[in-house]
Amino acid sequence: MPRFLKEFFNRNGTGMGLAILGLVIFWTIGLIILPQLSMxxxxxxxxxxxxxxxxxxxxxxxxxxxxxxxxxxxxxQDYNAVDLRVFFRTLLAAVCVTIFNLILCYPxxxxxxxxxxxxxxxxxxxxxxxxxxxxxxxxFALRIIFGETGVLNTLFMGLGxxxxxxxxxxxxxxLYAGLGYAYILLMIFPIYNVIESxxxxxxxxxxxxxxxxxxIHWRVVIPYAKPxxxxxxxxxxxxxAGALAAPQILGGPSSLWFTQLIYQQFNDNNDWPxxxxxxxxxxxxxxxxxxxxxxxxxxxxxxxxx
Amino acid sequence: MSAGxxxxxxxxxxxxxxxxxxxxxxxxxxxxDFFSFLGPSGCGKTTILRAVSGFLDPxxxxxxxxxxxxxGIGPNKRPTALIFQNxxxxxxxxxxxxxxxxxxxxxxxxxxxxxxxxxxxxxxALPGQGDKLPSELSGGQRQRVAIARALCAEPDVxxxxxxxxxxxxxxxxxxxxxxREIQQRVxxxxxxxxxxxxxxxxxxxxxxxxxxGVIDQIADGKTxxxxxxxxxxxxxxxxxxxxxxxxxxxxxxxxxxxxxRTGDLVARISTANQGKMREGDEAMMFVRPEAFAIASDxxxxxxxxxxxxxxxxxxxxxxxxxxxxxxxxxxxxSLPNVGQSFEDHTGQTIRLEYETRNAVLVPAGxxxxx
Ligand SMILES: Nc1ncnc2c1ncn2[C@@H]1O[C@H](COP(=O)(O)OP(=O)(O)OP(=O)(O)O)[C@@H](O)[C@H]1O
Ligand SMILES: [Mg+2]
Numbered sequence: 267m268p269r270f271l272k273e274f275f276n277r278n279g280t281g282m283g284l285a286i287l288g289l290v291i292f293w294t295i296g297l298i299i300l301p302q303l304s305m306x307x308x309x310x311x312x313x314x315x316x317x318x319x320x321x322x323x324x325x326x327x328x329x330x331x332x333x334x335x336x337x338x339x340x341x342x343q344d345y346n347a348v349d350l351r352v353f354f355r356t357l358l359a360a361v362c363v364t365i366f367n368l369i370l371c372y373p374x375x376x377x378x379x380x381x382x383x384x385x386x387x388x389x390x391x392x393x394x395x396x397x398x399x400x401x402x403x404x405x406f407a408l409r410i411i412f413g414e415t416g417v418l419n420t421l422f423m424g425l426g427x428x429x430x431x432x433x434x435x436x437x438x439x440x441l442y443a444g445l446g447y448a449y450i451l452l453m454i455f456p457i458y459n460v461i462e463s464x465x466x467x468x469x470x471x472x473x474x475x476x477x478x479x480x481x482i483h484w485r486v487v488i489p490y491a492k493p494x495x496x497x498x499x500x501x502x503x504x505x506x507a508g509a510l511a512a513p514q515i516l517g518g519p520s521s522l523w524f525t526q527l528i529y530q531q532f533n534d535n536n537d538w539p540x541x542x543x544x545x546x547x548x549x550x551x552x553x554x555x556x557x558x559x560x561x562x563x564x565x566x567x568x569x570x571x572x
Numbered sequence: 573m574s575a576g577x578x579x580x581x582x583x584x585x586x587x588x589x590x591x592x593x594x595x596x597x598x599x600x601x602x603x604x605d606f607f608s609f610l611g612p613s614g615c616g617k618t619t620i621l622r623a624v625s626g627f628l629d630p631x632x633x634x635x636x637x638x639x640x641x642x643x644g645i646g647p648n649k650r651p652t653a654l655i656f657q658n659x660x661x662x663x664x665x666x667x668x669x670x671x672x673x674x675x676x677x678x679x680x681x682x683x684x685x686x687x688x689x690x691x692x693x694x695x696x697a698l699p700g701q702g703d704k705l706p707s708e709l710s711g712g713q714r715q716r717v718a719i720a721r722a723l724c725a726e727p728d729v730x731x732x733x734x735x736x737x738x739x740x741x742x743x744x745x746x747x748x749x750x751x752r753e754i755q756q757r758v759x760x761x762x763x764x765x766x767x768x769x770x771x772x773x774x775x776x777x778x779x780x781x782x783x784x785g786v787i788d789q790i791a792d793g794k795t796x797x798x799x800x801x802x803x804x805x806x807x808x809x810x811x812x813x814x815x816x817x818x819x820x821x822x823x824x825x826x827x828x829x830x831x832x833r834t835g836d837l838v839a840r841i842s843t844a845n846q847g848k849m850r851e852g853d854e855a856m857m858f859v860r861p862e863a864f865a866i867a868s869d870x871x872x873x874x875x876x877x878x879x880x881x882x883x884x885x886x887x888x889x890x891x892x893x894x895x896x897x898x899x900x901x902x903x904x905x906s907l908p909n910v911g912q913s914f915e916d917h918t919g920q921t922i923r924l925e926y927e928t929r930n931a932v933l934v935p936a937g938x939x940x941x942x
Contacts, residue, residue: 467656468660471656471662472673474625476649481677489664
């Protein structure tokens with residue numbers, strides 16, 4: 267028995283230890299790994315009506331993956347341009363949302379992390395409370411703000427800044443705002459956590475040695491906050507690439523999110539294998555992308571946990 | 573030495589809300605001096621240093637560096653460099669990058685910076701350690717890196733906030749000498765903060781003794797030790813025995829006080845208080861442990877204290893006798909070990925004598941906490 271297990275049992279007693287261990291194993295294997303594995307399995311099978319499942323036609327195939335790249339067999343185009351474009355647009359948009367979120371949240375996290383006093387608590391509560399409201403309601407609230415007769419258009423047209431309503435929805439501004447807003451906390455808190463532990467004397471030392479504010483951030487604060495920044499960015503990227511409600515509600519009619527395609531496959535087309543294949547492509551691409559970016563910025567896997 | 577840039581504090585007040593952290597400080601620090609602020613924890617030393625380095629705006633009064641008013645000039649624009657109480661080295665930068673951070677800001681090339689770092693590393697006796705991280709150094713080495721980092725900025729005034737407090741005794745004593753040497757080599761003004769009177773006395777040209785936001789005395793170490801202005805300065809700097817009494821008679825620079833316990837005693841009035849002390853004033857007389865001797869039979873009564881010995885200890889170079897004193901406080905007597913035989917006095921009543929010039933009289937006032 268490995269040491270950590272022995273210690274674990276010593277600390278919790280055999281009965282309790284077994285119970286905890288069993289629950290954790292059930293949680294990871296039963297609720298996470300097995301369903302994902304069956305999805306993986308689905309993605310390599312043809313979409314068959316129930317009676318034929320397990321029959322002679324139920325063999326492993328790459329059809330579903332090919333479909334994403336080449337489109338329907340005998341189709342008019344060489345490539346599945348529509349779905350591929352949605353796929354890459356989704357990734358790009360998720361990157362944009364992440365960067366936008368980082369730029370917005372870093373100053374907030376820095377302020378929260380470095381100032382002292384009880385107002386910080388109030389500030390944090392004000393950030394958290396809106397998340398009690400469910401996602402759908404928040405998304406529709408943004409529609410009220412960004413809609414054609416929404417708050418912003420009424421305001422700006424009233425002020426005479428523009429005279430025909432600006433379509434925030436068609437231009438995807440509402441979508442970006444909605445996605446950005448949805449994950450603000452996931453960006454702020456990891457960064458806040460690291461910056462809070464940064465010794466304020468280091469900032470003063472840099473200033474004392476003559477550094478202007480931007481260089482203090484560049485050389486002292488950001489390197490220190492890197493684990494928090496990467497943890498926040500990964501979460502925001504993964505979640506916005508996989509978001510469904512916000513694109514559904516706030517996306518313009520012409521701009522599909524890849525998750526919407528997946529949803530259509532599962533639900534509208536009732537083609538689970540195809541949906542599973544799409545979902546797996548999204549998942550694997552996102553993971554590879556995150557790993558590549560982490561490598562580029564020399565972030566360790568352990569840092570993400572901070 | 574007057575080559576360096578001096579620092580002056582003029583009527584400096586610093587308040588935090590209603591709390592007065594520094595009260596009307598007036599200090600003139602000569603260029604090239606090693607100047608110390610000495611005072612107990614919380615007396616406002618760091619606050620003064622922050623006002624000099626520019627992290628804090630005075631509520632009233634001025635900070636002058638090299639004769640120029642520093643109002644409105646930020647810490648990154650002042651010719652000062654601060655060594656923090658906890659050093660505040662940048663943990664993610666290598667030692668050489670830490671040291672040359674100020675050059676990086678001015679846009680110096682990596683090559684120049686490497687070269688300067690190597691010079692400074694030689695100076696602080698850490699050659700070839702530039703590629704380590706601060707966490708890979710010992711406490712004393714980190715200390716020296718912090719000094720090098722500050723010196724690399726070529727400040728006119730180096731500010732040091734208790735930089736040795738985190739080190740163990742041996743290293744602290746070693747670093748005292750080293751700091752003093754570095755200061756004499758670079759010839760710039762050092763403003764040093766400490767609550768350790770030993771550090772202040774051994775290193776400084778001049779010392780300001782601070783008590784709860786007030787500067788009690790500014791003088792060189794010998795003067796502060798031998799001729800304190802206030803009861804606080806007398807009791808904070810070095811060990812001292814206090815005798816309280818009322819002034820019975822003033823005779824020029826000397827006075828006789830009447831004490832409850834030991835009768836009338838004669839003392840020298842401290843220089844700053846001469847001409848200011850009157851008959852009937854409450855006063856305190858201070859006699860250092862080493863200024864007492866066992867009285868000879870013909871010693872006059874107004875130079876003698878009679879007390880019962882509580883216990884004794886042998887410290888090697890001195891023999892300490894502790895007797896009952898005023899208000900529950902012990903009187904400590906240190907007799908130098910010069911080869912005489914020490915008989916045990918415990919339980920006996922002994923007579924101790926002192927010379928008038930070694931008994932300093934100041935107005936009664938607050939004593940330093942032990
Ligand atoms: N930002 C602040 N707000 C309110 N009070 C403060 C502030 N900074 C310092 N003080 C108070 O001013 C007094 C002096 O503080 P300071 O830090 O100068 O002490 P110090 O002499 O450096 O003590 P130490 O030897 O413990 O470092 C303290 O009583 C402290 O509580
Ligand atoms: Mg301090």
